[in-house]
Amino acid sequence: MHTEKPEYVDFAVTARKYKTLLTKKYQNRKPWVNPSPYEIQSIIPGTILEVFVKEGQIVKEGAPLLILEAMKMQNRIEMPFTARIKKINVEVGVKIPKESLMIELEAVDNEVE
Amino acid sequence: MTLKKNILALRQKKAIVEKGGGDKAIEKQVAMGKMTARDRILALLDANSFHEYDLFVEHEEQNFGMASKELPGDGVITGTGTINGAPICIYAQDFTVMGGSLGLKHARKITKIMDHALKMKVPCIGINDSGGARIQEGIGALAGYGEIFYRNTMASGVIPQISVILGPCAGGAVYSPALTDFVFVVENISKMFITGPNVIETVLGEKISQEDLGGARVHAEITGNAHFYALSEMECLEQIKVLISLIPHSNQQKAASVKPKDPKSKKKIENIIPADPKQPYDVRDVILALADDSKFLEVHELWAANIVIGFGRLNGETVGFVANQPMYLAGVLDCDASDKAARFIRYCDAFNIPIITLEDMPGYLPGVDQEHAGVIRHGAKMLYSYSEATVPKITVILRKAYGGGYIAMNSRHLGADFMFAWPGAEIAVMGPEGAANIIFRKEIMEAEDEDAMRQQKVQEYIEKFANPYVAASKGYIDAVIEPQETRELLLHALEVSKNKDDYRPAKKHGVPPF
Numbered sequence: 001m002h003t004e005k006p007e008y009v010d011f012a013v014t015a016r017k018y019k020t021l022l023t024k025k026y027q028n029r030k031p032w033v034n035p036s037p038y039e040i041q042s043i044i045p046g047t048i049l050e051v052f053v054k055e056g057q058i059v060k061e062g063a064p065l066l067i068l069e070a071m072k073m074q075n076r077i078e079m080p081f082t083a084r085i086k087k088i089n090v091e092v093g094v095k096i097p098k099e100s101l102m103i104e105l106e107a108v109d110n111e112v113e
Numbered sequence: 114m115t116l117k118k119n120i121l122a123l124r125q126k127k128a129i130v131e132k133g134g135g136d137k138a139i140e141k142q143v144a145m146g147k148m149t150a151r152d153r154i155l156a157l158l159d160a161n162s163f164h165e166y167d168l169f170v171e172h173e174e175q176n177f178g179m180a181s182k183e184l185p186g187d188g189v190i191t192g193t194g195t196i197n198g199a200p201i202c203i204y205a206q207d208f209t210v211m212g213g214s215l216g217l218k219h220a221r222k223i224t225k226i227m228d229h230a231l232k233m234k235v236p237c238i239g240i241n242d243s244g245g246a247r248i249q250e251g252i253g254a255l256a257g258y259g260e261i262f263y264r265n266t267m268a269s270g271v272i273p274q275i276s277v278i279l280g281p282c283a284g285g286a287v288y289s290p291a292l293t294d295f296v297f298v299v300e301n302i303s304k305m306f307i308t309g310p311n312v313i314e315t316v317l318g319e320k321i322s323q324e325d326l327g328g329a330r331v332h333a334e335i336t337g338n339a340h341f342y343a344l345s346e347m348e349c350l351e352q353i354k355v356l357i358s359l360i361p362h363s364n365q366q367k368a369a370s371v372k373p374k375d376p377k378s379k380k381k382i383e384n385i386i387p388a389d390p391k392q393p394y395d396v397r398d399v400i401l402a403l404a405d406d407s408k409f410l411e412v413h414e415l416w417a418a419n420i421v422i423g424f425g426r427l428n429g430e431t432v433g434f435v436a437n438q439p440m441y442l443a444g445v446l447d448c449d450a451s452d453k454a455a456r457f458i459r460y461c462d463a464f465n466i467p468i469i470t471l472e473d474m475p476g477y478l479p480g481v482d483q484e485h486a487g488v489i490r491h492g493a494k495m496l497y498s499y500s501e502a503t504v505p506k507i508t509v510i511l512r513k514a515y516g517g518g519y520i521a522m523n524s525r526h527l528g529a530d531f532m533f534a535w536p537g538a539e540i541a542v543m544g545p546e547g548a549a550n551i552i553f554r555k556e557i558m559e560a561e562d563e564d565a566m567r568q569q570k571v572q573e574y575i576e577k578f579a580n581p582y583v584a585a586s587k588g589y590i591d592a593v594i595e596p597q598e599t600r601e602l603l604l605h606a607l608e609v610s611k612n613k614d615d616y617r618p619a620k621k622h623g624v625p626p627f
Contacts, residue, residue, distance in 0.1 A: 008393055011443050013475040015546035018443035020393045023418055025335060025449070026442060032481035045317040071316060095318030 037080065040103040046070030048090045048102075058084045058108050065103060066090070077102070084108045130168050130185040134209030142209050147280060147302060148346050150190050150205035150213075153240055157350045158194035158203070165192040167222045174216065177249040184210050187219040188243075191226040193235075196357045199369075202230035205240035208280050212244030215286065219247070220257020227264040234363035236273040238353065241290060242280030258285045265292035270463035272363050275353060278303035278329075278339070279346060291338065294460060295356060295412070298329035298339040299349045305332055305339075334415040337449060342415060355410055359424040359431050361464045368431035368466065374406035376600065383596040386473070388537060390513050393443070396421055396436045399471060399511065403600050405429065412457060417449035418442075419478075422457040427469070428604045433461035436471035437522070439512075446518055447478035448491040455494035462502035467607055470523040473512040475544060492521065493626040499527045501623060505610030509599055510534040510581065510590070516543050525589045530613065531606040533599070534581035534590045541583075545574045 008019040035041070049067040053059055059079045068075045083105040090102045131151065133139065142149055148156065154163055172179065172187050188210035193202050204223050206213040223239070230237035246254035268274055269292065276290035277297045281304045290296045290305070298305075306327035313319050313326070325331065333342035341356070343349035361368045382402040386394055401407040404425035411423040418441040423434055435454050437444035461468050477488060499506070499521070507530060508523045519540060523529045534540065542548060550557070553570040560566030577583075584590045594602055 006440070013443055013445055013479065014544050015550055016391060016475065016544045018391050018393070018439070018475060020439060020443040021418075021441050023441055029480075029482050045319060047318070097317075097319065 038083070038086075038105040038107075039101050040065065040077065040080070040105065042068060042096050042098055042100050042102055044068070044070040044075070045096060045098045046075070047095050048092055049074060051088065051090065051092060053085050053088070053103075055085050055088055058082070068096075068102075082108065127168065133185050133207045134211070138209035147208070147242070149209065150207040150240065150242065153277075153279060153346065153350070154190060154192070154194070154203055154205050156347065157238070157353060158196060158201075159198065162194040163192055163203075164194065165190060167191055167225065170218050170222055172216050172218045172250070174247075174250050174253070179249050182211075184216075186210065187216060187222060188213050189215075189219045189222050191222045193226075193229070196354055199235075199357060199362060200233070201236045201238055201357070201362075202226045202233070203238045203240070206243040206280075208242045208244070211247065213242050213280065214244050214247035215254050215257055216247040216250040217253035217257050220254070220261055223257075224260045224264055227261070227268065230272055231264070231268045234272060234365060236275060236357060236360075236362050237268065238275045238277065239289065239293070240277045240279055241282040241286065243286060244281055245284045245286055255285070258288070261289050262292060265289055269294075270364060273357075273360050273464070275356070277349065277353065278305055279349075280304070283307070283309055283327075287338075295340045296332070296338060297341045297343065297349050297353060298332055299346055300329045300342070300344050302346065303329040303332070303339070330415075333413075337413060337416040337453060339416075340412050352410075356424075359410055359426075361431075361466070364464055366465075368464075370429040370431075371405075371426065373426075373429040376402055376404060376407045378402040378407040381597075382599065386511055386535075386537075386596075390475075390539060393439045395440050396438045396444070396471060396473065396511075400425060400434050400436060403427070403469075403603065404434075409434065413453050417447070417453045419444055419447065420450040420454050422454060424466070427600075427607055430467075430607065432467045432469050432607070433457060434469050434471065435523070437474040437518075439473055442478060444474045444513075445476060445478040446474060446492060446495070446521060447483055448486045448488050451488070451491040451493075451495045451521075455498040458495070458498040458502055462498070462504050465504060467505035467507070467610065468502065468523065469603060470506070470508040470529075472508060472510045472514050472519075472522040474515070474518040474522065475513055476515050476518050490626045492517070495521045496527060497623070497625045499523045501617070501625075502528075503613070503615040503617065505530055505607060505613050507531040507603060507606050507610075508533065509594075509603075510538040510540060512537055512539065513544075514538060514540045516541075528615075530610055531602075532590045533592055533594050533602060534584070535596055535599075536581065536593055538581040538593075539575075539579035540581055540590070541574075541579050545571050545579045548578070549574045 006021055010017045011020045047069045049069045051066045052064050061079055061082045063079045065077045086106040087104040170187050189206050191204040204226050227237055274293035275295050276293045283306055287305050304323045304327050310321050310326055332339035341352050378401040380398050385398045400409050409423055409425045419438050421436045421438045506523050525532050549570040557563055557566045581593045585593055
């Protein structure tokens, strides 16, 4: 049970702040980050089998970016929209956790295309 | 004399099989800090009450070199006995026999004792300590698990089912405990997971220890799979004895009543709760001030600590308490708290245990994580289980009852039989600050001193609406009571509810938002 004097914190529920303790689960929760369309993240942990693109390359919507093997399935990750590859953070053979940033994109001007 | 010879032969045969995996394996078990399966049963049951069945059952597997293998009792001990005089059925997996692995005969011994428990209407206790399916038996092991799960489901709500995890319990094996009513775990000994650390590392590259993945503390605090957490096996067995003494032994019985005792809590009930609704306190002190002999067996003590559930007695009879806990997360409802309370309410209802609800909550936990975790469907479980329950349902509003939380915490509108409120109760659609900001938005914005105006309007709202009298004027609250009257009134309300008869429309079963 509880013997030591608890250190209460301010905790806002609607317009009012309450003095209370936080649970471990609440403290460990992930704050929400608005996903950027220019960041290709892994939706499942797995191994990078193949990378088809290079940094600086302009890639058309729907073209394959890489193969992420997870749960014995080879998942083909495709380009969500036409853009330039700004940075590739993975290489063939590495194991990556869920929600890791694999590829960063940047917009291309229509004229360049 | 041949009879004497036969008896001696029987004793010899028994002595060999009762040793399980033999001295070496027992040594190993003890070295791991674990009791043997037989010692566990003997320590849990009343002295000399255990009677074993199916001691001589043998496996029938012929493949993979199994034909020549002798597995005493096929790795599980089954039988009947008593706990404080009450009959129970029990089985314990014996890790010293081929790692307690589950083969078809092992499973059939378990399903046999489960069938017996269901027929005889006595609780069934399962002690799990097994490496998992006996791979050599292939589909036979899977069949065995399935037949256990089926019986867990059939027995659910008819007899209490208790799972004690005293070793590994991995893969499909975890689903039997998950289907039972109460799961007990012990620090450093219990390990539960669907896929173990090895598989997780090979497939996903995530490194984690067994303890961090599915140890006792994880299931008691993070997942909520375990209801009771102990530091040693002996402490765990004591917890089981207390639980067995508090619950009815089938859905056709009442829990054993004991001589009523007044609470011996030192704290005066009116001094426990700070008048300022923003200040915390431990709602368990209120429960201790109300319950007979100030005794309370908390269920899920570590998980979703923002709501407190558990068993106590009032006037010698078992009741279930459900109480918001302002000490954690201000006592809000969230996904986990809703799941925790909803299942407990259904347990109480299935086993004829009246439910006492103590309410002091500011609303639901705001946050993207909560909304995306499905707080709508989780929260709905509470509404469902309170509405569905036909046992006596009594609510005491201690302090705050705002918004959806007011409805969810066994309100009159969900079928509460008695609604009491302390004079400081704030029963309103939301907290006064929030409400005043919306209702008097224009006045506040147009005022020269916005803050002063806001303060004034909040005060107005508190005086007019944040009290128990608006709800009482509509009959939603039956009585506004003094804190010190609470126990007397609870005892009286339970007395009046003794023959409660409440019907629900005939149906096969409802479709709760699982």
